[in-house]
Amino acid sequence: MASACATAVLPLLWTSPASASTASAGVTYQLPFPCGEKWVGSSKSSAHTAGYEIDFNGSATDGDADLGRTVVAAAAGKVVMSEYRTTDGFGNVVKIQHSDGTVTLYAHLNSRSVAKGASVKQGQKIGTVGKTSAKYKLAAHLHYELRTSAGKIIPATFNGTKFSYPNQTLTSKNCGGGGTTGQKPATGGNKYTATQVCGAGFKEIDSATLKGQGRVVLLYNASTGQNCVVTLRNNGSGKANMTAYLEVKGKKRQTDKGSFQYYAGPIRAAAKSTCVKWGGSIGSTKYDSPFEHCG
Incomplete structure (x- = not known):
């Protein structure tokens, strides 16, 4: 387990722990980590x-x-x-x-x-x-x-x-809402989900929205140690210039780039216990992660 963590006192938000109460039933909190972890x-x-x-x-x-x-x-x-x-x-x-x-x-x-x-x-x-x-x-x-x-x-x-x-x-059952977790398809006519594109065994662990145009998704297959990146459009009609990339630390970046109707990718690479950088774009809107997901 992690080294002892010091609890700090923040202004206006600390009171004695005595007589602790439970939280309101109006909010259902989920684990603060992506779905399935x-x-x-x-x-x-x-x-x-x-x-x-x-x-x-x-x-x-x-x-x-x-x-x-x-x-x-x-x-x-x-x-x-x-x-x-x-x-x-x-x-x-x-x-x-x-x-x-x-x-x-x-x-x-x-x-x-x-x-x-x-x-x-x-x-x-x-x-x-x-x-x-x-x-x-x-x-x-x-x-x-x-x-x-x-x-x-x-x-x-x-x-x-x-x-x-x-x-x-x-x-974690934090599988809903923010466009960063869950297995939802893109909206607006795109029939594909990230897991459909990457294949069986992959689970979504992170994603980033692209200003209403779609999202870039990072998935991981625990049995193979592979990561997978796909960029999904929201709009299922016409085509758009899109990219998806995956870079395993210490190795050359892999990129899929072109004019696509539904998605760019999938980009797959083994990255067990190794940090990865990932991202993608739709038109001029792009997302680039730092090196992360090192477990």
């Missing part, structure tokens, strides 16, 4: 003063293997903080306020994908797993909290069920 959560760190904070890793003994993996919003809401903090132990941190006033917090991020004031959907990518901290030496992990509107840390729930403190292994 399995993660191990632990609240055992001595720095977890409220007792309800959770450190997440891909396994119980993975060290820095999770560095760069995708973190998504546990529920829809508004980003009320996205910054690197030097006055506490959180490093890169994102906080999202939800419709019932509760706040989810995601700390030690390697990168942040959303800015303060942005509205996010459940399942939308908000950053990547990291180990950033101005005060502490940490192994890569996600520090996650659920707080009341008054700032009190309360027991986390996922898919309507309270986390089984102090430890639990969970599979």
Whole structure:
């Protein structure tokens, strides 16, 4: 499991952990990771003063293997903080306020994908797993909290069920809404899904929208260790100039480029335990990832 994670105090959002309450039934939180991924959560760190904070890793003994993996919003809401903090132990941190006033917090991020004031959907990518901290030496992990509107840390729930403190292994059901997870086809007449294009055994682990024109999708096949990238159009009529690419760290980038009706790709490459850079474009709108998904 990750090194002990220090719980920092943020202005106006900290109160005593005594008399912790449960979150409103109006919001159903999901695991803050892409659909189908399995993660191990632990609240055992001595720095977890409220007792309800959770450190997440891909396994119980993975060290820095999770560095760069995708973190998504546990529920829809508004980003009320996205910054690197030097006055506490959180490093890169994102906080999202939800419709019932509760706040989810995601700390030690390697990168942040959303800015303060942005509205996010459940399942939308908000950053990547990291180990950033101005005060502490940490192994890569996600520090996650659920707080009341008054700032009190309360027991986390996922898919309507309270986390089984102090430890639990969970599979993400965060398969909806933000255009970053799930197995939905493109809209507007494109009949294909990313998994149909990449083939049996591939599961979607990340994606990025292309300003209403479509999206670029990254998939992974756990049995073969292969990644796959495909760019999907929303519009199923006519054609558009499109690209899809996949670059395994240390190897030459593979690209599919042309005028296509439905999709560019698939680009497949073995990348087990190796970081990848991926992306694509439709017309002049493009997405380029950093090197990530290194597990």
